[in-house]
Amino acid sequence: MPVNPDLVGRSFPPTAPYLVGREKMREFARAVFADDPQHTDPEAARALGYSDVVAPVTFAIVIQEQGLQQLLAEPESGIELSRTIHAEQRFRYSRPIVAGDELTAHLSVVGIRTMGGNAMVTSETQITDAAGEHVATATSVLLVGQDDA
Structure with a gap:
């Protein structure tokens, strides 16, 4: 089944709130070799004016992933995980994650480009804080391979 073009413009419900924990950020920082003390040491982060440790810039993928799971679980999407690779990722921040x-993540499909039976599915995830203020926009492009059937 090809990727469903009717996905363009589709928005999924906001995800359940994700409480960002200091230890999760430390683990993530170690995993991505973000060794600046602001990512692991609360005092270093406070010295820079933050209330607590600051997430590495790519940490937003942890929040975005919850929205991507909604897209991938959509039965009529035509997106089969076994034929899908994560082709591109971008982040735009209003403020750092601390x-x-x-x-909360709110994912929308903003584009589908078909090329020789393959499809590039672009989604944008708006990440907001408990007050509803924008924190980041995460943009992903999934490359969905052609169905072999």
Whole structure:
């Protein structure tokens, strides 16, 4: 089944709030080799004016992933995980993510480009805090391979 072109313009419900924990950010920082002390040491982060440790810029993928799961679970999407690779990722921030933030993701499909039976599905995830303020926009492009059937 090809990727459903009717996905363009589709928005999924906001995800459940995700409470950003200091230890999760430390683990993520180690995993991506973000060794600046602001990512692991609350005092270093406070010295820079933050209330707690600051997430590495790519940490937003942890929040975005919840929205992507909704898209991938959509039975009529035509997106089969076994034929899908994550082709591109971008982040645009209004402010950094810090430990203690409670964040929600709201994913929308903004484009589908078909090329020789393959499809590039572009989604944007708006990440907001508990007050509803924009924190980041995460843009992903999934490359969905041609169905072999």
